[in-house]
Amino acid sequence: MNSTRATLAIARRHMSAAWIISIATRVSFGVVYAFIVTPATNPWVFYILAILYAAFAGAELRVRDLMYFAAPLYGRQLARAHALTALLGALAPPAAFFAVQTLRGLPWSWLAMLATGAACAVAALVGLSVSLRRPPAEGYGTVAATSYLAIALAAGATVVALFSLGVPIYGWLAVALLLGFLALRAFGETLARYDPVD
Numbered sequence: 001m002n003s004t005r006a007t008l009a010i011a012r013r014h015m016s017a018a019w020i021i022s023i024a025t026r027v028s029f030g031v032v033y034a035f036i037v038t039p040a041t042n043p044w045v046f047y048i049l050a051i052l053y054a055a056f057a058g059a060e061l062r063v064r065d066l067m068y069f070a071a072p073l074y075g076r077q078l079a080r081a082h083a084l085t086a087l088l089g090a091l092a093p094p095a096a097f098f099a100v101q102t103l104r105g106l107p108w109s110w111l112a113m114l115a116t117g118a119a120c121a122v123a124a125l126v127g128l129s130v131s132l133r134r135p136p137a138e139g140y141g142t143v144a145a146t147s148y149l150a151i152a153l154a155a156g157a158t159v160v161a162l163f164s165l166g167v168p169i170y171g172w173l174a175v176a177l178l179l180g181f182l183a184l185r186a187f188g189e190t191l192a193r194y195d196p197v198d
Contacts (some may be wrong), residue, residue, distance in 0.1 A: 010081030030096030051156035057089030058127025079188030090124035115163035123156030
């Protein structure tokens with residue numbers, strides 16, 4: 001099996017009924033908030049909630065499944081597959097939000113849409129590292145899991161803050177791409193040497 005097929009196969013395995021319900025919940029959140037927040041109000045509540053949903057989209061993945069580690073897969077293949085499903089979950093709320101806002105004729109700029117999507121993507125990719133540091137019995141109660149969750153939120157908020165402060169697109173987009181790349185690379189390297197039995 002080649003790398004792309006392996007990645008897509010793992011991603012499809014994640015897309016269970018529970019994952020679909022999770023996506024539906026995120027879409028519902030985006031739709032509901034589209035009727036509460038407008039360009040004239042302070043959108044930071046929406047930004048923070050969207051980033052929080054994104055961070056949990058990465059953290060909730062079940063990467064400890066022994067099947068993955070028994071198969072002839074590489075860390076980067078697992079990382080890409082987990083990232084793909086995490087990004088879909090992370091981008092569902094802002095996509096639904098801005099789709100409804102556009103249908104309502106509210107004047108959001110495409111830059112605001114892009115910045116929100118970039119912030120959510122970064123939060124989800126950093127959040128992937130939470131999933132390896134939260135034993136099922138302890139949930140998010142471990143220091144490592146909580147710390148990575150806080151880093152994911154901070155990374156996403158940084159992108160939105162740079163956008164809100166008027167930093168040009170090449171500035172905050174470069175920060176988002178760099179943070180996302182580093183997070184995915186670190187996650188892949190951790191997976192490559194991860195022992196699920198420990």
